[in-house]
Amino acid sequence: METVGELVKQTADLNERGLSAEAFSAACKAFAATLSKAKGVADPGLPEIRMFIDEYWETIKSLSVSEVANTPLDIPIMIREISLNPRRKYTAKEMIIHIVSQTLRIGRLPEGFGFTRGHQFEKKNTTILVPVTLISGLLTFSIVHPSNADETVPDKYWISIGDFKMFISEFWGRMDLAERIRKLNLER
Numbered sequence: 001m002e003t004v005g006e007l008v009k010q011t012a013d014l015n016e017r018g019l020s021a022e023a024f025s026a027a028c029k030a031f032a033a034t035l036s037k038a039k040g041v042a043d044p045g046l047p048e049i050r051m052f053i054d055e056y057w058e059t060i061k062s063l064s065v066s067e068v069a070n071t072p073l074d075i076p077i078m079i080r081e082i083s084l085n086p087r088r089k090y091t092a093k094e095m096i097i098h099i100v101s102q103t104l105r106i107g108r109l110p111e112g113f114g115f116t117r118g119h120q121f122e123k124k125n126t127t128i129l130v131p132v133t134l135i136s137g138l139l140t141f142s143i144v145h146p147s148n149a150d151e152t153v154p155d156k157y158w159i160s161i162g163d164f165k166m167f168i169s170e171f172w173g174r175m176d177l178a179e180r181i182r183k184l185n186l187e188r
Helices: 004-016 020-039 046-055 057-064 092-106 133-144 175-187
Strands: 113-116 122-124 127-131 158-161 164-167
Touching: 004 020, 004 133, 020 046, 020 092, 020 113, 020 133, 046 057, 046 092, 057 092, 057 133, 057 175, 092 127, 127 133, 133 158, 133 175
Parallel strands: 113 127
Antiparallel strands: 122 127, 158 164
């Protein structure tokens, strides 16, 4: 089994090469490995993913989709795990829970999803486009989570949180720094 550090390195390498779907899959694996370490769950499924995202939603949102409102999105989709009502609208958090859990379950980005450089979820033809910042947000969350304080990657790897760019090796387990940056951004 790969360590969180190895998955973070893999995600960063794939993201740098512009392979967003593959980078997202690796970021989801790093997220699941973080959840496993933090909660002692060997193979996290939808209930554990939902609870973990609920617990850290404000941090995850600020790191990945900070410009998305907390209101339901105007995107037609039916997520069977949540509701069979075809007219129900889902929040960004529910969409993220869905695509992370599905990606982990099937090993790739689910059919009908893609990425956009925009800051909002959108639908284009039959594809739901997710802000590409979700990849780096999940990656950064895995890095700053306290359960990963003992992880390592070579010093050439870096992340950005808001306007702050730092070597990953400086951020392992430093949720406090991510929270300080989140609060600073809220004050702007």
